[in-house]
Amino acid sequence: MADHPIETPPRAPSPVHRFGTLAVHAGSPHDPTTGAVIESISLSTTFAQTAVGKPVGQYEYSRSSNPNRDNFEKAVAALEHAKYALAFASGSATTATILQSLASGSHVISVSDVYGGTHRYFTQVAKAHGVKVTFTPEIEVDISEHITPETKLVWIETPSNPTLRLVDIRAVASQAHQHGIMVVVDNTFLSPYVQNPLDHGADIVVHSVTKYINGHSDVVMGVAAFNSDAMKERLGFLQNAIGAIPSSFDSWLAHRGLKTLHLRAREATTNATSVAKALEGSPHVISVNYPGLASHPHRAIAIKQHRNGMGGGMLSFRIKGGYEAAQRFCQTTTLFTLAESLGGVESLVEVPSAMTHAGIPKEQREAVGVFDDLVRISCGVEDAEDLKADVLQALEKAVVFPKISNGLNGHASN
Numbered sequence: 001m002a003d004h005p006i007e008t009p010p011r012a013p014s015p016v017h018r019f020g021t022l023a024v025h026a027g028s029p030h031d032p033t034t035g036a037v038i039e040s041i042s043l044s045t046t047f048a049q050t051a052v053g054k055p056v057g058q059y060e061y062s063r064s065s066n067p068n069r070d071n072f073e074k075a076v077a078a079l080e081h082a083k084y085a086l087a088f089a090s091g092s093a094t095t096a097t098i099l100q101s102l103a104s105g106s107h108v109i110s111v112s113d114v115y116g117g118t119h120r121y122f123t124q125v126a127k128a129h130g131v132k133v134t135f136t137p138e139i140e141v142d143i144s145e146h147i148t149p150e151t152k153l154v155w156i157e158t159p160s161n162p163t164l165r166l167v168d169i170r171a172v173a174s175q176a177h178q179h180g181i182m183v184v185v186d187n188t189f190l191s192p193y194v195q196n197p198l199d200h201g202a203d204i205v206v207h208s209v210t211k212y213i214n215g216h217s218d219v220v221m222g223v224a225a226f227n228s229d230a231m232k233e234r235l236g237f238l239q240n241a242i243g244a245i246p247s248s249f250d251s252w253l254a255h256r257g258l259k260t261l262h263l264r265a266r267e268a269t270t271n272a273t274s275v276a277k278a279l280e281g282s283p284h285v286i287s288v289n290y291p292g293l294a295s296h297p298h299r300a301i302a303i304k305q306h307r308n309g310m311g312g313g314m315l316s317f318r319i320k321g322g323y324e325a326a327q328r329f330c331q332t333t334t335l336f337t338l339a340e341s342l343g344g345v346e347s348l349v350e351v352p353s354a355m356t357h358a359g360i361p362k363e364q365r366e367a368v369g370v371f372d373d374l375v376r377i378s379c380g381v382e383d384a385e386d387l388k389a390d391v392l393q394a395l396e397k398a399v400v401f402p403k404i405s406n407g408l409n410g411h412a413s414n
């Protein structure tokens with residue numbers, strides 16, 4: 001957005017209603033002709049005009065805009081305390097469109113442990129159109145050292161993936177804004193229910209809707225929300241010009257998922273808290289990363305930045321017995337499915353070093369805490385007691401049983 005100087009963005013009007021009410025009602029008008037309470041899926045790609053250039057309603061062609069995408073965007077804007085939201089074909093398409101909005105020659109500062117696909121875009125695609133990205137593991141501490149006259153954007157992910165470290169958004173935004181630099185926060189891991197980055201000074205909040213917002217592991221989609229009119233014009237232009245937009249059907253599904261976000265996010269937090277405490281109390285676990293625990297190094301940020309200090313549904317832990325134990329753990333859980341992704345109603349488990357983060361060189365991975373024995377968990381909305389029992393039985397089978405059988409076979413146990 002090099003040609004638009006960054007001004008203080010106008011605030012969206014304070015919402016009158018609370019989160020759950022907005023989740024259910026924002027962007028959900030009754031059909032004015034039939035009274036249908038649930039909007040229909042508008043599959044038409046084109047809309048009739050009564051005279052040349054005079055469409056019947058507000059729509060002309062569905063890439064540019066359509067009723068289902070509009071309603072979904074209104075709902076997300078309400079939940080993120082934003083004036084505008086724009087939906088895209090995926091979280092990755094959202095990132096790409098924001099990066100494309102920068103003029104050639106722009107510089108971006110990003111936290112080191114961003115989502116793998118974001119890292120890939122920053123290092124392998126952005127430079128093709130002349131945008132350079134610098135990574136830092138300690139953005140609150142050293143942001144000023146990386147700022148150049150070309151720096152236009154700071155990219156934060158909090159909590160980080162998969163080690164759940166937190167960034168103080170306000171601290172970074174105050175430094176960035178002194179230099180007219182825009183701050184983007186990827187809020188995928190917490191969802192708008194747990195954290196609203198715009199309230200802490202961010203200029204754009206992005207989500208992979210694929211995760212918590214849709215919440216049912218059946219839609220790939222993304223969204224960006226913000227307050228600036230200039231940004232609406234620029235990103236709205238690119239949304240239409242690049243055309244990486246979601247289908248009406250996916251917009252409808254994601255909107256349906258969003259209506260229960262508050263219920264799912266609360267339950268996922270309850271479950272993750274229970275699982276994290278059980279893991280922390282287990283002799284088979286080296287350490288637990290969960291921002292809801294008092295032991296988390298950035299707990300103070302969680303208390304300041306998250307709704308009621310909630311930890312969200314994601315956690316990770318190091319298991320005793322190395323990579324083999326981590327693998328065995330993931331294959332022994334019965335309720336947690338071994339799979340990538342997160343934020344759905346069903347609980348998932350994975351080994352980042354061999355799955356989501358396998359593309360990062362070992363030393364670079366381990367420098368940010370992604371060891372071979374790290375297991376990442378996404379808690380769904382099953383019952384906490386069942387999830388806890390499943391994790392504890394899997395730990396026994398992954399860590400204790402192999403020791404016993406190794407002993408019987410006369411192998412050295414470790």
Ligand SMILES: *Cc1c(COP(=O)(O)O)cnc(C)c1O
Pocket residue numbers: 090091092093115117118157161186188189207208209210211220221222
């Ligand atoms: C999944 C994810 C993305 C990418 O989203 P897609 O919808 O898969 O393109 C970006 N950021 C984070 C934190 C994610 O978890």
